[in-house]
Amino acid sequence: MSSAGPDHPLTPAVFHILLALSSGERHGYAIMKQVEADSQGKVTMGPGTLYGSLKRMLDAGLVRESDRRADPEMDDQRRIYYQITGVGAQALAAELERYQRIVAIAHERRLIPSAFSHVP
Amino acid sequence: MSHNLDAVRRLYIKLLSLYPPAFRERLGESMQQTFDDLYRERISQSGQGVTRFVAWLFLDTAVGIIQEHLRLISPGELMRALLKITGLSALISVLFIVPFAIMEIFNRREFNEGFPYMLFFALWFNLFAILLILLPILRSRRAGNQATADAAPAAGGSLFTHPLKLVIVGFLLFTFAAGWTSLVIDQWPCFIGVPVCD
Numbered sequence: 001m002s003s004a005g006p007d008h009p010l011t012p013a014v015f016h017i018l019l020a021l022s023s024g025e026r027h028g029y030a031i032m033k034q035v036e037a038d039s040q041g042k043v044t045m046g047p048g049t050l051y052g053s054l055k056r057m058l059d060a061g062l063v064r065e066s067d068r069r070a071d072p073e074m075d076d077q078r079r080i081y082y083q084i085t086g087v088g089a090q091a092l093a094a095e096l097e098r099y100q101r102i103v104a105i106a107h108e109r110r111l112i113p114s115a116f117s118h119v120p
Numbered sequence: 121m122s123h124n125l126d127a128v129r130r131l132y133i134k135l136l137s138l139y140p141p142a143f144r145e146r147l148g149e150s151m152q153q154t155f156d157d158l159y160r161e162r163i164s165q166s167g168q169g170v171t172r173f174v175a176w177l178f179l180d181t182a183v184g185i186i187q188e189h190l191r192l193i194s195p196g197e198l199m200r201a202l203l204k205i206t207g208l209s210a211l212i213s214v215l216f217i218v219p220f221a222i223m224e225i226f227n228r229r230e231f232n233e234g235f236p237y238m239l240f241f242a243l244w245f246n247l248f249a250i251l252l253i254l255l256p257i258l259r260s261r262r263a264g265n266q267a268t269a270d271a272a273p274a275a276g277g278s279l280f281t282h283p284l285k286l287v288i289v290g291f292l293l294f295t296f297a298a299g300w301t302s303l304v305i306d307q308w309p310c311f312i313g314v315p316v317c318d
Binding site: 045047050052055058 | 143146147149150151153154155157158176177179180181182183184185187188
């Protein structure tokens, strides 16, 4: 896994948005639903939080606007879709590596509940 | 309770208009669409707790608006502007109450009363608050630059283009001005040396 990416950790909102976009481009509402699904309902963000983060991510080059089209599963209103960039993918990979290291440390210190003890 | 998407959407659009122009132009339409999607989803699910849900959406957006305005101001510039405005307001307030303090000391020296520190603190504070609100507005108006960040709430947009901002600022100014004026009127007999003035 690539270790390239920003040195500083990502905020939870940015991390979850990148994670949501890692499986394909999405519009704002779809990003919110994917974040909720990925976190099993534990992370919810409103439009203010989502688009504030998207603005910063667009400025930082982590995501870009792809195109404007209708979502076939919704109405025929044209929506702006966002996609992760190469820089964004690297940042996500770096953050996941950080999490892996932390989980490894927690495992060494036997801090992880026994239910997850099978995770190397 | 009937849920009127159009009315709620109109309110949300008004709220979105408080975002800085650049943010609004780039993301305003997407935000509006997302709000519509969330609102319709909540209605279609159960219709329960819609009001609380909408209130949360509005609150989340309002916090985002404040954050975006604050981000327009660089930290160093903000601190310098705040210190300058605060210092200037404090100094001018002191200068304004000095004449009253001189009157108090001179006219009441024979009554053996203690100096009313709390009264003069209240006089100073009301004036200080008025200047703290007014000075940034006056500076940005004089500079003629609506995007100048002077620690004013109008960063990214003029105070006078948003009626809500005008109402809030007007209310605060009126409150502090009324406080200062009522104190001066109430204590005027004391300042001019009237015995048993309280």
